[in-house]
Amino acid sequence: MDKEIKRAIILDNYQNPINKGLKKDDSYILKNTNNESCIDNIDMMMKAENGVIKDILFDGEACAICTSATSIIIKSLIGKTLDEAEKIITNYQDMINEKDYDKDLLGELIVYEDICMQPNRKKCALLPSNAVEKILEVIRNEKK
C-alpha cells in the first residue's frame, strides 16, 4: 500500500475515530489500558453475544497512532467471532513486533506495517490490542 494512502487512513481514523464515547451498560465489558512509559490512556468496552462481537466503544486521551489504531481495530472486530478476533489481534501484534504474520488477515490494519521503523511508537500501536486481549480474557473466563 502506498505511504500516502496509509497516512490518509491513519489520519482519518485519528480525526474521526469510530465509536468514541462510552456508555453505561452492564452488558458490556470495560477495561482500561495505558502505557507506563508514555501518556496514552484508553478505556474500551465490548459487548459479545453467542460468541460474536456485537459492539465496541472506546474513550480516552491518546496520540495519533494509538487513537487511529483503536478505531481501525474496532472496525475490524465488530461482527467477528471471538476466535476470529483473537486471531486478528495476535496477527496484528506479530506484525507490530516484527514477527511472521499473515497479511490477508489484517485488512486495513496493514497501514501500521512500517511502524517498527519508529520503535518508540510500537507501544502506541499495541495499546488498543492489549485492551482487546484483556476483555477477551474476561469473556473466556465467564464462559467457563
Add this chain to the structure above:
Amino acid sequence: MNRDDFPILKDGVIYFDNGATTLKPNCVVNEMVNYYTKYTSNIHRGDYDNAMKTNEVYDKVREIVKDFINAKDIREIVYTSGATESINLVAFGFFKKYLKKDDEVLINKAEHASNVLPWLVLEKEIGIKVKYIPLDENHELTIDNIEKTITDKTKVISVAHISNVIGDVRNIDEIGKICKSKNIYFVVDAAQSISHYKIDVEKSNISFLAFSGHKMMGPTGVGILYGKKDLLEKTDPLKYGGGMNQSFESNGDYILKTTPIKFEAGTPPIAEVIGLGEAIKFIKSIGIEKIHDYELKLKEYMVEELSKIPNIILYNKNSKSGILAFNVEGVFSQDTSVYLNHYNIAIRAGNHCAKILKDDLEIKNTCRVSLCLYNTKEEIDVLVKALKNSKDIFKVVI
C-alpha cells in the same frame, strides 16, 4: 551562555527538557571521574591517604550546600537520593510522629507527585487532612488563597517553590512570614528552582527544604534535605545500618549518631555528592541572579514569538520562570513532541507528574519547554519555525 562547558550540545541537540533533568557541565563530570580514577575509597572508615582525601572532599560539600542556601549549620544539611526521598523523610520521619488526627496539611493541585503522595499516605495512616489551596485563574498559587485556606488546624504548608508544569514562582518569603506568625511548619520543594532562583532558608523561614542534584546540573542519585536543626534532631531515620549508629548491643540497645549522619545509613553516593558540590560551584561562578535573568529573558522571547502563531495555545505566558506549557491546537501533546524530535528538539509531553492538576487545567496533557542557562535565542527560533510548520506534523509523525 557557557555552552562550551556542555559537550552534549556539540551534537546539535536542542535540549528544552531541563525540568526533567539538566545537562551536566564538564567540571561536574571531571570531578566525579577524578574520584573514580584517582582516589576511590569509602568515607569515614580509612586511615590511608585516599580515604582521608575522600572524607575531606565529601564533607566539604555540606559546607558548600550550607552556604548556597544560607543555612546556619552543616548539621542542617542531609544527603539524600533526591527531592523525592527528602520529602518522604520529612513526612514519615518527622510529621508522622508529630501530627495528629485532623491536623491539616495544605498543598495544591499543581504539586509534583512527590509532594502529594506522601501526604495522602499520612492521611490514610494517621488521619491528617490534606487540603488543596485553590489556584487562581492562571493556575497560580496566591498569598490571598493561602491565607483563606489556613484554619486553626493547619499545621503544615508544603509547596514547590516553582511548580513544574505552570512554572509560577511562589512567594516563599511571604508564605514563610505567614507560617512564622501562625506557628505552621513550612516545607518547600525546591526541585525546580534551586539552580534558577536564590534561596535563603533563614530569610524565608523554611522548616524543611528538598531538592535534587540532577536538576541543578549535578549528577543523578543525590539530593539534599535541609531541616532546621531542632527539627532534624526530632526526626527519625527511615534507613538503619552502617555509619549512622554510635553503638549497638546484642541485648537490643543501640545509640544512633546525631543529625545529619543518623539519616545516612550505608555507603552513600560518594561520587555524586562530590559532583553536586561542583555543580554548586559552577552555578556560583556564573551567579544565580544572572542565570535567572537570562532564562527569564529567553522565556519572554519565546512567549512573544510563539504568541504570533495562531494555533499554539500557551498556558502560562506570565509565570516568572523558564517553564512554558503549550499545545498545538487539535494535536495530542505526544504527537507534537515526536514531531519536534525530528528537528532534534527535546521537550516533554505529558502530565509532568502533576496528575491532579487536570482537575483545574481542563486538559490532562501538555507540552513543556523548560529552559536552562545554555539555551539560546537561536534554539528558540528553531522551535518557533518548527511549530509554524505544524500543519506538517502528521506528515512527520505518521
